[in-house]
Amino acid sequence: MTEPVAASGIAGLAWLLLALPALGAAVLLLGGKRTDRWGHLLGCATVIATFVYGAALFFTTLGQSPEARTSELHLFDWVPVNALTVEFALRLDPLSLTFVLLITGVGSLIHIYSIGYMAHEAGRRRFFAYLNLFVAAMLLLVLGNGFVTLYFGWEGVGLASYLLIGWYQHKPEAASAAKKAFLMNRVGDLGLAIAIFIMFKELGTTQYTEVFARVGELSSAEVLAITLLLLLGACGKSGQFPLQAWLPDAMAGPTPVSALIHAATMVTAGVYLIARSNPIYNLSADGRLVVMIIGAFTLLIGCVIGCAYDDFKKVLAYSTVSQIGYMILAVGLGPLGYALGIMHLLTHGFFKAGLFLGAGSVMHGMNDEGNIRRMGGLAKLMPITFVTWTLGYLALIGFPFLSGYFSKDAIIAAAFSQEGWRGWVFGGVAALGAAITAFYMTRLLLLVFLGQPRWKELKSEDGREYHPHESPLSMTVPMIVLAFGSVGAGFFFSSGDNLAGWLAPSLGELQEQHGVLGHTAVNFLTLGLSALGVLVAWLLFGRKPQPVRRPERVSFPVRAARADLYGNALNEALFARPGTWLTRALVFVDNKGVDGLVNGTAALLGGSSGRLRRLQTGFVRSYALSMLLGAICVLGALLMVRFS
Amino acid sequence: MTPTYYLLLSALLFSLGAVGVLVRRNAIVVFMCVELMLNAVNLSLVTFARINGELDGQVMAFFVMVVAAAEVVVGLAIIMAIFKTRRSASVDDSNLLKY
């Protein structure tokens, strides 16, 4: 890691990255109805402007020597409290700039797409405000130069995510999905927060530079604790096991949101966190092992569940879970895989966003219908959508020389490249995941775009007939742009280790792989497995017409997959129930024990004073009587002392 | 006979005054009982002055009289004020300040 220098020149304006979208959000939220007519345009304009500035910044940085590429822009002292000083500063280095480009680029496209997609929504202006808010928070997350700033952005994107998932707040499932996302994110945030606390307690700072410089002073147990807690935070944000359940539910939000937040950007924040914290993870092999296990397990269950769902977006969501599992697995590999993880993150950002936008386009044309069993044969009716979607599909399943081929296969190869059993296990899981990915994606393609149109005899829930049609230009253009990204990004990034070299100042040099299987062998293995998946999918879904209703008499694995592999049940059984019981027990103790004690004391006092109160009869003669009694007592006492 | 008898008389008068305060209900009579107690004290003060051969006891008694006069003036004014509003001079009737 290189030491940052003070930002100068065009980088001195880096605060614009935060200010522009935040300004947009503020204007749109505070402006109210007056901004209804041009609000969406303002939202797009700010993000596009941010993108333009980010690109300029990127190319400026690119022109500098690798040592000078890391800079910091100090804005102000944020929390100047005694021992804790948190400065509000932006860290401009290859990693953050990469994310800036991803966020603003994909963000711009999705903003544009949203103009068309949300055209019929009443609160479009508010929607763009939330999107802008999200972009601002996400940029703060990646640009912050310390964990507290990151945490600020982290919570900001959480808020934006909550608001956007619950966009259709009149729908119960959307509302509960928003709450679910919010709560499960809290679990992860708790881990992140505790990790930050530990850093502050042990190191007295939360700035990246100082933490990474001095993390070696910590004991291995502390480092392990920090890594695991950071991982918990990453799991929460990125929908990794065991906190993956909120992500599919989050598809209740509008599709652009799913594309931007829950596919391309926000959910990758966990990957960013681990990659950013690479100096810490480098110190703890055990921590990285846990990260890998989580990643591998998540990628597997994501694939498996993705096979079972019939909801277009949910399948894609589980696909996202699975793909982020790949990324986590990659960053868990350590210096072997940080850059690979980031690369897959970027390519995934392109093709998954494209896939989601395509899905949105399809649903837009299908009366917001999400059930793929009600679709079919849409390829002719939506040619642009079909083509762009297919390109994204191919990129995802790792079709040779498309994006996924370079990024995902590299991860699989890196997984295989480990020593001993780890190589076989993680590599095997990753390769298996690739096969299953090919299977469910092909299933999706076959059911949606190919085959016979099953929607012709059906009506949507609101009673309308389906009239699939191509989407407007504002929606198709971003899809096309993203399709280009899906096709070319991987090649661009991986040729000559472009990306790894660029990221080296942030993540260190990419290590050479010496694993159980060679790169070429892995390539062929993966390709073979993917082809097998495609073939199986064609055999199952391509050859014969599919029923509109999903078959209910299915085998156990399918049932389990349909039930999210009992993830929710597991959460329920392991956490919710004991939590409820604990709460009930505590409430009981509070009501009967604490309250009983307090109320009992109060009742004792009240009762006794009620009795004693009766002495105050209001009759002055009674008082005088007691006075005389007291006088006699005093007199008697005096006499006893005097004469005894 | 010694001056102690005066003190005994004083004690008896004081006790009678105390009992009167407890037993009588007319505020004015209660007040008179208090005056009786003061008088009993005065008697003992005078007697002590005589026993000690100093006039200080008589001066004390003089002060007691002055204070008693002031007390009576204010006390009776209060009783009159209460009587004006409540049409009663019974100490038992002024028992709102209870419980």
Place this chain on the structure above:
Amino acid sequence: MSLTLLAQPGITQQVADTVTTGEAVAFWVLGPLALAGALGMLFARNAVHSALWLVLTMLSLGVLYMVQQAPFLGFVQIIVYTGAIMMLFLFVLMLVGRDSSDSVVEVLRGQRFAATVLGIGFAGLVVGALGRALTDVTPVGLVTPNTTNGGNVANIGQLLFTDYLFPFELTSALLITAAIGAMVLAFASRAKQTRKTQRELVEERFRGERPGSLPGPGVFATANSVATPALLPDGSVARESLSEIVEPTAKERLDDDVAEVSGTGHRPDARALKGES
């Protein structure tokens, strides 16, 4: 005879520290009288009688003071206590008037019994203590201060203006405070109503609803007493002739009387002609 005794301090001079026969006689006459006064005050139902009994006690005590070589205090006792304080009590009793008799019923349960027991107990304790403590006391007597340097009054005055100057000044403040306090309490309600001017009285008399003067009590009545109200030509009672001062409840009682006399209680009287009921 006690007066004569007092008048001759020369006699007491020789027997200062003992009690003379004359004094013993005076004590055994006045002491029981004082006790009788206290008991009478305690047991008299009528508050005025109580006050009179107390006056008896105070007079006896005053004379006892004189006997006890405190002539000045004795007369001050008579002037201040009986002349001023008890007179004030009587005054208030007469103003309060109606309520001056206590009811026989004791409302506080056990109060009388407890008061008696405690009073006897207290008296027993004090008497016992005095009896044990003061059996062997030899009184010094006040012959010296009562004969030298101007006598009793002059010596008391000297003490008051030297040793007790500060308390003496304090009592002056106390007295002024008490006087002002009593005025505030007594005049509080009266200050509200303003006196009618001569002019208003005249206008009221000549332009009011009743021309001419108000009926005096006893006019057309069977008796010539102030308590007997005037009667109107039809025989009904003239309300205006009843005095608030003389009989506080007379007006309240009048309505009942009217109803009783008329039988119905609503028979119109002469005033009905004027539109009043």
Place this chain on the structure above:
Amino acid sequence: MSKTAELLADDPLWLIIVKVVGIFAFLVVMTLFMINWERKVVARMQQRPGPNRVGPGGWLQSLADGLKLAFKEDIRPVLADKWVYFLAPVISCVPAFLAFAVIPIGGEVSIFGERTALQLVDLPVGVLVVLACSSVGVYGIVLSGWASGSPYPLLGALRSAAQVISYEIAMGLSIVAVVMNSASLSTADIVEAQAGGWYFYLLPVSFAIYVISMVGETNRAPFDLPEAESELVGGFHTEYSSLKFALFFLAEYINMVTVSALATTLFLGGWRFPFVGDDHLLNSGWFGLLWFVLKTLAFLFLFIWLRGTLPRLRYDQFMRLGWKFLVPIALVWFVAVAFARYVRQEIEAGGLATGTVLAVFGAVLAAVLLIAFLLPDRREERDPNAVPVTGGGFPVPPLDLAVPKAPPRRRDVEVARLPKEPAAVTTGKEAGDGDA
């Protein structure tokens, strides 16, 4: 111990009894005499003969009245409180007699060979005895009013009590100056102290206050409010008759004699004859008794004179006179006397030169006068609606009231007939009259 006290100290018992009987007889005779004398003097003042039937010159009239009174029926009202009703006249009478015990009615005489002073007792607190007796005497009045169970006596009694208590304060304050000058509370000492000069001209203010308050104290005209016949019938003794009423009557006249005797003692030098020394024949032996009686009779004549001359005061005027006039003046006078005595002591001790004192006194006086002149006159607020009054508070026509020559109606006719003639009366005044 004073000379008189020493003289009295060895009085034998029989002499004391003789004195007691003598005082009693003196007071009763004085009462009988006073009643007759009063009636005659007042009658003479009112241009009528007065009692002139019973005895020589009518002088036995009061004796006859007294005898008749004793044999009248003794009525007790039903509502009366039996014991108190009976006790009240006694209470009012006893202190009246008692008070006279301390009055020195004569100098040193010899009775049946026993040298003594014409005085029953001489207490070191003699003046207080008189005050105490008068304060106890009030009980008779108050109790009689209350015990009668009738409104008029009660009102009269309350008035009387308030009156006596109020004027006793002024009286006591006026006596203080006397006591201060004579340095004793003993009446004999006070008389002794007046050998160098009587207090009525040495302490003129005290004397004036005493005389006024003594009239108030005895409920005599013009301060006879407790028995104001026109308001309260007979005052506190309305319901009394026969011997009880006689006792009240007796007490009242004895009180008059007592306060007159006290005035004589305190201010007129007691039994002394003026202008001659103590050793003169006129001041020896039984002559003192003569001078004393003459002086007392002079005061008693003053009582009668006042009754024949002055109208009765209203109650509030009377109280205002006592509290707002007599008491403050007595206080100021008392302080002034004390200060003067202090200055004189200083001068005699040589601490102060007379010239200095006079200069300071003059300066203070000048300052007071200057301030008095500089003080602005109180401006009287003119009430526009006020009826013009000439005094007494009753609305009377203003002196400058121009009376219309003719009745209004006829005048209207005249005005109509004779235009341009201005009316003699301002309209404003007419409107005011119309209002009244």
